[in-house]
Amino acid sequence: MTGGVCDEERLARAALTRVVEPGDEHGGRWLRECGAVELWQRLRSPGHDGVPLPGASARRIGGYRLRAAAADPDRDLAAAEEAGSRFVCPGDQEWPSQLDDLGDARPIGLWVRGGSHLRIWALRSVAVVGARACTAYGAHMAASLGSGLAERGWVVVSGAAFGVDGAAHRGALAAGGATIAVLACGVDTVYPRGHAELIGRIAEQGLLVGELPPGDHPTQSRFILRNRVIAALTRGTVVVEAEYRSGSLATARSAQKLGRFVMGVPGPVTSGLSSGVHELLRGEGVLVTDAAEVTELVGDMGELAPPRAGPLLPRDLLDPVAARVLEALPGRGAAGSREIAREAGTTADEALARLYELHSLGFVERRSEGWQLVSDRTQTVDARRGGA
Known part of the structure; x- marks a missing residue:
């Protein structure tokens, strides 16, 4: 599953995970400039005196070398395999290339x-x-x-x-x-x-x-x-x-x-x-x-969230004139068609026609004293007048 990187490169990178802390940009820079195999050789070789790598003090290089001396990549790779895990490197087919966006802070x-x-x-x-x-x-x-x-x-x-x-x-x-x-x-x-x-x-x-x-x-x-x-x-x-x-x-x-x-x-x-x-x-x-x-x-194009809205009420389906006529009815009691037309801003004939439509739909009822809301619609209209 990991193929793509030679054994020497994989061994060097596995060793460097013991030496260089995650996100260490000094180490990442050296890795980029020298390559994993060369960097590993420099850090573990006692023959390199002074400061063999740029941007770090002799004391810091000494700390890296102490870690390098204790690293055993063969043992780590064997332990990983025994535990059912693997080591994935840049260049492997399994390596997520988006991690390269981290630059020198990219994982080893x-x-x-x-x-x-x-x-x-x-x-x-x-x-x-x-x-x-x-x-x-x-x-x-x-x-x-x-x-x-x-x-x-x-x-x-x-x-x-x-x-x-x-x-x-x-x-x-x-x-x-x-x-x-x-x-x-x-x-x-x-x-x-x-x-x-x-x-x-x-x-x-x-x-x-x-x-x-x-x-x-x-x-x-x-x-x-x-x-x-x-x-x-x-x-x-x-x-x-x-x-x-x-x-x-x-x-x-x-x-x-x-x-x-x-x-x-x-x-x-x-x-x-x-x-x-x-x-x-x-x-x-x-x-x-x-x-x-x-x-x-x-997500990709077309992966849209469903439209968000409150519940659809029967009155929301009315055309604008019928809705105005319905709003013109009093919350309590009845009113004549001419009074309703005046409140709705329409003619008496149109108001009457809309009232009969609303009657058929169950919104209003006809009484001897005029038109009034059906009792179970009253609270809904009152709420709409006061809340929305």
């Missing part, structure tokens, strides 16, 4: 666990991210978006964290759909521990993806840097509940920089968990409330 490679094809899945994917300590409303909206997107044939991408991430994954899985979890640790490492069952289900039904080699652990900075991969991998990012200081907003900002669609689900203005989303919506974010509105934005 991706460790992938799951049987599906990463590049194909990523072509039609949407990120759903948000607060870990979300409200019941946030969890409901994330799950609804996850299931709705899955039902429309979209792959749901998130970070497998508590809160919104987990709800989005579960929504997609419950709909029998596809989901990708981008991890800030090795794909054989369960984090958070409370999501062991969920992560196991994603590995079976979806894909686990990470930049870090087998057994590596998450850190705060790795969580933040992981978000750029989520943003680049997908066509758009939906934020469901986020405070002003939120990693989910970092994903949205990355998506904006990359020219991806950025969307937000509104919440109560009194909720701190919606404050970050609302700030996003005050900028370039697009307000969405369900999966149909998301797919209208990120």
Whole structure:
């Protein structure tokens, strides 16, 4: 599934995932300028003194070399294979080329666990991210978006964290759909521990993806840097509940920089968990409330959300003159046809003709003292006069 890169290149890149931190643009620049094999040789060779690579101090190069000395890519690749995962590199058929938009911050490679094809899945994917300590409303909206997107044939991408991430994954899985979890640790490492069952289900039904080699652990900075991969991998990012200081907003900002669609689900203005989303919506974010509105934005031509309108009432089907005549009737009691014509701004003959039409349709009835609304229509007309 990974064919396209020679064994030496794959081995060097696997080793460099032990040496260079995700998103390290110094490392990305060296990788671009030297190539993976040459960079790996420089970092692991004790014969290179001084500063063999531009843009970093001797101390920093020393740190890279310490990591390089401890790296064992053969062991990592064997451990990955044993765990049912693989290492995908730029140049492989499975590599999602949209990640190249990250420039020197592009992943060195991706460790992938799951049987599906990463590049194909990523072509039609949407990120759903948000607060870990979300409200019941946030969890409901994330799950609804996850299931709705899955039902429309979209792959749901998130970070497998508590809160919104987990709800989005579960929504997609419950709909029998596809989901990708981008991890800030090795794909054989369960984090958070409370999501062991969920992560196991994603590995079976979806894909686990990470930049870090087998057994590596998450850190705060790795969580933040992981978000750029989520943003680049997908066509758009939906934020469901986020405070002003939120990693989910970092994903949205990355998506904006990359020219991806950025969307937000509104919440109560009194909720701190919606404050970050609302700030996003005050900028370039697009307000969405369900999966149909998301797919209208990120999907192909013709993937439109259904038109939104209130309920269609029988009176909405009346022609304008008949509607004016109906409005002219008093809310209580009866009125003569001439009085109704005056209120409706029409002739007495036309008003009378329309009154008989309205009678046939069940809107009005004739009494000895004149015309009046049918009793079960009275409240509807009164409400229309006072509310709309």
